[in-house]
Amino acid sequence: MRWPVITAEGTSIRDAVARIDRSEGKGIVVVDEQRRPVSTVTSDRLRRELYDGATPETPISSVVDAPPERLANGDASLDLDVAAGGIETGMATADSRADAxxxxxxxxxxxxxxxxxxxxxxxxxxxxxxxxxxxxxxxxxxxxxxxxxxxxxxxxxxxxxxxxxxxxxxxxxxxxxxxxxxxxxxxxxxxxxxxxxxxxxxxxxxxxxxxxxxxxxxxxxxxxxxxxxxxxxxxxxxxxxxxxxxxxxxxxxxxxxxxxxxxxxxxxxxxxxxxxxxxxxxxxxxxxxxxxxxxxxxxxxxxxxxxxxxxxxxxxxxxxxxxxxxxxxxxxxxxxxxxxxxxxxxxxxxxxxxxxxxxxxxxxxxxxxxxxxxxxxxxxxxxxxxxxxxxxxxxxxxxxxxxxxxxxxxxxxxxxxxxxxxxxxxxxxxxxxxxxxxxxxxxxxxxxxxxxxxxxxxxxxxxxxxxxxx
The missing domain is CATH 3.40.50.720 (NAD(P)-binding Rossmann-like Domain)
Structure with a gap:
């Protein structure tokens, strides 16, 4: 199962959560114009921001979880494969239903x-x-x-x-x-x-x-x-x-x-x-x-x-x-x-x-x-x-x-x-x-x-x- 990738840091919480849900995943990867990973954020974090008073139109750039370097090196559940034209992301579990x-x-x-x-x-x-x-x-x-x-x-x-x-x-x-x-x-x-x-x-x-x-x-x-x-x-x-x-x-x-x-x-x-x-x-x-x-x-x-x-x-x-x-x-x-x-x-x-x-x-x-x-x-x-x-x-x-x-x-x-x-x-x-x-x-x-x-x-x-x- 793949984490969706978005290129615009100004993407809203509303659109980010919709992308996550459609992918059956638990998070999203933000990349820059050169398709380099900038940050990641989970759906739980995004929804927590909504509970804490953020509006659905709030840009996700203000809601960042761990830097992608740390996730790539230390989080076994998320695998980042940075290639010459962009980024591929995938989850290491086969049970997509439980993640969704x-x-x-x-x-x-x-x-x-x-x-x-x-x-x-x-x-x-x-x-x-x-x-x-x-x-x-x-x-x-x-x-x-x-x-x-x-x-x-x-x-x-x-x-x-x-x-x-x-x-x-x-x-x-x-x-x-x-x-x-x-x-x-x-x-x-x-x-x-x-x-x-x-x-x-x-x-x-x-x-x-x-x-x-x-x-x-x-x-x-x-x-x-x-x-x-x-x-x-x-x-x-x-x-x-x-x-x-x-x-x-x-x-x-x-x-x-x-x-x-x-x-x-x-x-x-x-x-x-x-x-x-x-x-x-x-x-x-x-x-x-x-x-x-x-x-x-x-x-x-x-x-x-x-x-x-x-x-x-x-x-x-x-x-x-x-x-x-x-x-x-x-x-x-x-x-x-x-x-x-x-x-x-x-x-x-x-x-x-x-x-x-x-x-x-x-x-x-x-x-x-x-x-x-x-x-x-x-x-x-x-x-x-x-x-x-x-x-x-x-x-x-x-x-x-x-x-x-x-x-x-x-x-x-x-x-x-x-x-x-x-x-x-x-x-x-x-x-x-x-x-x-x-x-x-x-x-x-x-x-x-x-x-x-x-x-x-x-x-x-x-x-x-x-x-x-x-």
Whole structure:
């Protein structure tokens, strides 16, 4: 891996960090007009200058690390080969991934997907920092407290001071934070705006200013909303048709990230299929989890409507998608949008119920004519498979059998408890009492009036109303 070379000592911190990130390296070499090495500087040093008050336009000539002669003679990690026409630089390690990203900030890391992602990152050798308000408790990360590469910052991304403290020294950010699920986001629209849109703007703006190039954002396939009957699988560039506040906030967040994108800030957007599976911060308000729970507990698998399509993905596969984005060459993921899931796990709700019934043979499917959730969409996942070789390894049947064994061994005996539901947890929190608040009229409208359709939240645990990850 090569350290990039720049010839102008007046190059800004902004441009230097962008060059370093694009090269997957950790530093840059400054040379004069005759291509002779003048100085070197690491990305850590450049970012430290930003934290200490320098502006992104500050020339790097004022931020110099060790002279190149000392590095060439005494630093085994950097090899300088000065030739007759210029300079060649190279790193002595083959593990370019570790040099590119070492410390990851996971915003919302104590949540449903986040707690699984943190464990995979630690297993892969990354240092992990979590920023989370712990509104659902600390069960997702409590077991990680003593890990020497894990740090928890309790707080949320609505606070500039909190965000600045959390991002210091990290190489990449995974943003899973926010209020998740259609019913949960409808409880208090003003707080949803704060947590799901304004905090994303703040976090992304701070990362862009401090040259944190890798930024992976959790969006949702719910942005496709209600597709036309008989429509094919929806790809990343197909039209969006949200039917919930949750999905509209995700689309607004995607737009602001694209507006901020540039050479020094390269967000990647992952539109997640409906997630299922066991997690340290377990949820039983997701269709892939609640239907097996009802099959075991009540001997009934309720289906409301049934012809709605949903793509599905196991929580461990979902977490792996974020790791794949962090370890891929930056040019392969910078500015990209990926649907995360697999074509084979696009199911109608009634088909999903059949899979559950196969794993719980004593349960019966109970059909209800009323449809409590308007969303229906099949999704195409070829792009992430081709670009990142991402292939989900787990299936809903695997999960149902795993969950059945857990239930039979008295695991999740209190699965109806408030803590397993985003909606129920927030509904019982004093700070989330329902208000008459509306979306800030100063926010630019995301869609035409025909798209501003928001279903009334249904607190009933039918497993088909909620979506999301955290």
């Amino acid at each position: 990203v070492e410390t990851v900030l996971v915003v919302g890391g104590a949540g449903y997907v986040g707690s699984v992602l943190c464990r995979i990152l630690l297993e892969e050798g990354f240092a992990v920092r979590v920023l989370d308000p712990l509104m659902y408790g600390d069960a997702g990360v409590a077991a990680l407290a003593d890990h020497d590469r894990f740090t928890l910052h309790q707080g949320d991304a609505r606070s500039l001071e909190t965000v600045l403290d959390a991002i210091e020294g990290v190489d990449a950010v995974v943003h899973l934070g926010g209020i998740v699920g259609d019913p949960a986001t409808e409880l208090d629209p003003r707080k949803t705006l704060e947590y799901n849109l304004h905090s994303t703007r703040l976090l992304a703006s701070v990362c862009e200013y401090h040259q944190l190039n890798r930024f992976v954002f959790a969006s949702t396939c719910s942005v496709y909303g209600k597709s036309a009957t008989g429509a094919g699988r929806l790809a990343e560039d197909d039209a969006l048709n949200p039917v919930s506040l949750y999905a509209r906030m995700k689309i607004q967040s995607e737009r602001l990230l694209r507006d901020l994108a540039g050479e020094q800030f390269s967000p990647t957007i992952l539109r997640m299929a409906t997630v299922y599976g066991c997690s340290p911060r377990m949820r039983f308000d997701l269709v892939g989890n609640i239907l097996p729970a009802k099959a075991h507990e009540q001997g009934v698998i309720p289906v409301f409507g049934g012809d709605q399509y949903r793509p599905n993905v196991h929580v461990e596969d979902a977490a792996r998608a974020y790791v794949d984005c962090l370890t891929a060459p930056l040019e392969d993921v910078a500015g990209e949008v990926f649907n995360v899931g697999s074509n084979g796990q696009n199911y109608r709700i009634d088909e999903l119920a059949t899979v559950v019934a196969d794993a719980f043979p004593d349960a019966e499917i109970e059909y209800h004519e009323e449809q409590t959730d308007e969303r229906s969409y099949r999704v195409e996942f070829e792009k992430i498979r081709s670009a990142l070789e991402f292939e989900p390894e787990r299936t809903i049947r695997d999960h149902c059998l795993e969950l059945r064994e857990a239930f039979e061994n008295d695991g999740f005996s209190a699965h109806t408890a408030t803590r397993f539901s985003n909606y129920a947890t927030l509904e019982s929190a004093p700070s989330f009492e329902e208000t008459d608040a509306v979306i800030d009229e100063h926010e630019p409208p995301a869609f035409d009036d025909r798209d501003e359709r928001t279903p009334t939240p249904d607190a009933r645990s039918d497993g088909q109303q909620s979506t999301g990850m955290h």
